[in-house]
Amino acid sequence: MTGPAIPPEIQTWFAGRGWRVRRHQAEMLAADDDGHHALLVADTGAGKTLAGFLPTLAAFTPSRLGDAPLPEGLHTLYVSPLKALAHDVQRNLLTPITEMGLPITVETRSGDTPSDRKARQRARPPHVLLTTPESLSLLLSYPESAQLFATVQRVVIDEVHAFATSKRGDLLALALTRLQALAPDLRRAALSATLADPEAFRGWLAPWGDLDSTVLVEGEAGAPAEVEILLPDDGQRVPWGGHAAAWALPQLYEAIRRNRTTLVFTNTRFLAEYIFQLLWDANEDKLPIGIHHGSLSKEARRKVEGAMARGELRALVCTASLDLGVDWGDIDMVVQMGAPKGSSRLLQRIGRANHRLDQPSRAMLVPGNRFEFLEAMAALDAVNEGQRDGEDFRPGGLDVLAQHVMAIACAGPFGEAALLAEVRSSMAYSWVDEAGWSRVLNFVATGGYSLRAYDRFQRIVRLKDGTWRLTHPQQAARHRLNAGIIVDSEMLEVRFRNGRSLGKVEENFGAGLKPGDTFRFAGMDLEVEGVRDLELIVRGAKKAGQIPSYNGARLPLTTHLSARVQAMLADRAGWARFPDDVREWLEVQDWRSRLPAPGELLVESFPHGGRAYTVYYTFEGWNANQSLGMLVTRRMEDAGLGPMGFVANDYALGVWGLRPVKDPAALLSPDILSHEFVEWVQNSYLLRRAFREVAVISGLVERQQPGARKSGRQVTFSTDLIYDVLRKHEPDHLLIEAAWADARARMTDVGRLGALLDRTAAELVHVELDRVTPLAVPLMVMIGREFVPTGSADDELLLEAESLAAAAMRPA
Structure with missing residues (x-):
């Protein structure tokens, strides 16, 4: 890369702050100057966001402009996964612009932006617009979009790992194809600290078939993080069960007192509220402690974000709503309550502390139980070794493609072949052939064969010259009211x-x-x-008990961490670094039964409380284990074993019934996926829920109407009616196919489940015992409480855990 030198205005600004332009920042500027797209992978605190914007700042410097006029119109789009991140970037981007005296205007646009400002932005856009994939897609749906985006020189995608592999990434990939068509010289830049496979993301970022146009820039290494795993003090033991980690509240509060500002991460909104309440009850010093999660109002979130930016809070309890890139340099410790579920997620959260490349981030992991201790150790080892994990790319969703087609139609008539060529220029949709494209267009036009008689499903029409347009201008307003990818439960x-x-x-x-x-x-x-x-x-109220629970997606244990935990179980010499009670737990398990070895599926059977229990140590994550439990109990019923229930966590599945399982291999044969699995999904809520989501995303069912919003029950009623019609009369309908893809991949982790079943014949080891084993105790204490909000039954759970543990750990 041999682009022009860094402008002196930028060099002077860096020097004035005591900084230097880092190598990766200079390389991002050079790549843009050479006309290349660029993917930057650099540690947190490495100045990634500034590196992404450096070419934009350079374009407005007097030394680069010379006698040329100031660029007019929209110059740079910045796309982030979170509204909070966009507002944080705006604060930090305005500082160099102001201090260098550059004539750059910067604004944000999201679902929270007032409608009058949105209208003004379309007519008189700023030079830099900070937005989200959904808001960008909506902008592309306006007739003036061609004029608006014709001047765009750059798109900067921050925290690309957070959404590129999801449906939000599909929507953004399609938006990039349209932007490239409107502004052919557009350069794309993507930024991330945590990519397990940078080459795959480089392929996602590049126009399909033109990988050489996109360079990979690797950042300078930062100081290694300082991470500790918190253990109980005063002779207490690592808990057997639970994952709220409420046992650690006294030590957590002391850590908050010792530090200037502490960020406390939880994995769910329920746990954020629960931990915040426990901290508040323990807050004898009246320390300013806040809470932040995605279900709080915009005003509440902004208030807390502002207080953190001003250094007014001593601690903030939060969820993934603050995982990404928020730059509060005064945070001196990050705490992860419960298991991190992945090394990349942990690294991202650790990086919120200090947020400077040359200073180590300080973090504390607080395991909720003994398995979570092992998981925390595995994640810590992965971070220290530089190993990352993440989700794999999969084909783009048909429901998202249908939404994009409708957005383009709202902007104006389009040519069928030209739009297909655009769509196929993204990796996510490079697989779409002409037959598949015709199916998508037919669905958007009529709703499909079974629904085409209904006027409300007829949204676009094909003209004699081969172009497509809206059937009525009102369709554009309906689309903009309902477009979006995130389909939460109704609120x-x-x-x-x-x-x-x-x-x-x-x-x-x-x-x-x-x-x-x-x-x-x-x-x-x-x-x-x-x-x-x-x-x-x-x-x-003076006092309240219950805390709202949410049905959000459960964070999955990554395959990478799963393999590490199993390797730790097999590494007996490595147990020396474990606390005494964890080491004893594993030693007694090894003596009484055995430990699941890498490449082995351990199955234990034992009686307890007059029932026959079987525990499958899969280490394939909660989703896969939950699905396996439903399938295994169906086969147990057919075999006359009298199944009575099951419980699952990330590490194991426990099933109990009236009669013992003598041949678990017969229950786990791979044909379960082609027989029981298909029947179960078709007749369960899973496929109906998946259909509800794809029906909403594709625009077939509308949540919002002018002046009114449907309740969740109304939306579900509508989608259930359509689902029943399509299953009966058009089972190969586009949305049935899309729902199956979602149900298989996202809701059941069927890929991991299938791999497990394929290995079963060669790997299964069945051990029959006379009582519960130590390794089974963390699972057994969940029985009867899998639907009880975590934390509310902690005391009772601990008492039962002690009783089970006594039976499991006592000598024969």
Whole structure:
């Protein structure tokens, strides 16, 4: 890369701050100057965002401009996965612009942006627009989009690992193809700290078939992180069960007191509320402690983000809503409550501390139970060895493609062949052939064969000259009201009587409340006054017990960490670094039964409480184990074994029944996926839920209408009716296919499940015992509590764990 030198204005600004332009920052500028797309992989704190924007800043410097006029119109698009990240970048980007005196205007655009500002941005855009994939797709749906984006020189995609492999990544990939068609000289840049396979992401970023146009830039190495795993003190033991890690609250509070600012990560919104409440109850010093998660109102989130930026909080309890790139340099410790589930996720969260390349980030991992201790050790080892993990790319979703086609039609008539060529220029949709393309167009035009008689499904029409256009201008307004990729459970707005919003709880939770009921939300105790439309009216309460639970996606244990945990179990010499109680747990298990070796499926059978139990140590994650439990119990029923229930965690599946399992291999034959699995998915809520999501994303079913929003029950009722019609009359419908793809891949981890079943015949080891084993105790204590919100039954769980552990650990 041999682009022009770094402008002196930028060199002077760096020097004035005591910084130097790092190699990877200079290489990103050179790549842009040479007309290349670029993927930057650099450690957190390496100045990735500034590296991504350096070519934009350089384009506006007097030394580069010379006598040329100032660039007009939209110059750079910055796309991020989170609204919070976009606002944080705006704050940090304005500093160099102001201090260098550059004539660059910067604005954000997301779902929170007022409608009048959105309209003004389309007519008079800033030079730099910070946005999300969904807002970018909506911008492309306006007739003026061709003029708006014709001036764009660059697109910067931050934290690309967070969405490139998901449907949001599909939507962004399609938006990039349209942008490239509107601005052929557009350069793409993507940034990340945590890519397991940079070459795969380089292929995603590049126009399909033109990999050489995209360079990989690797950042300078940073200081190694300082990470510790918190263990119980005062002679206490690592807990047998639970994953709230509530046992650590006294030590966590002391860490918060010792540090200037602490960021406390949890894996779910429920746990964020729960841990925050425990901290608040222990807060004898009245320290300013905040909470942040995606279900809080925009005002609440902005207030907390501003307080953190100003250094006014001593601690902030949060979820993945703050995983990515938020640059608060004064955070001096990050705490991960519970297992991290992946080395990349852990690295990302650790990087929120100090956020400087030359200073080590400090972090503390707090395992909830003994398996989570092993997982924390495995994740820590992976981070120290520089090993990353992440999701694999898969073919782009048909429902997303249908939404994109509708967005393009809203912008104006399009040619069938030309748009197909655009779509196929992305890696995600390079597989689409003409027959598949015709199916997509036919679906958008009529809803499919079984629905074409209904006018409301007819959205576009083909003209005699081969172009397509909207059937009516109102279709554009309907599309913009309903477009989007994130299909959460339907929510109820939580408001005080004066109209102040606190955020949202899921409809299923809110519908079960009546006036006088109390609950904890947004760090407050609330009493229900009433339900009005889709709003939950509340007032302050003196004390409340329950915390809203959410049906969000469960963070999966990555295959990489799973393999590491199994290797640790086999490495007996390595047990010396474990605390005594964990080492004893494994030693007694090894003596009483055996430990699951890498490449082996251990199955234990034993009686307990008058029932016959079988535990399968799969290490394939909760989703796969949950699905396996449903399938195995069906086969047990057919075999007359009287199954009574099952429970799953990331590491194992436990099934119990009236009669013992003598031949587990027969229950796990690979044909279970082609027989019981297909029948189970077709007749379970899984496929219906998947269909609901793809029907909403594709635009077949609308959540929002002018002046009104459908409730979750109304949307489900509509999608269930359509699903039943299509299954009966058009089982090969485009959306049935899309729903199957979702149900198989995302909801059941069928890939991991299939690989497990394929290995079973050669790897299965069955051990029959006379009582519960130490390794089974963390799973056994979950029985009867798998649907109880974690944390609310901790005391009772610990008592039962001690009873089970005594039986498992005592000599024969």
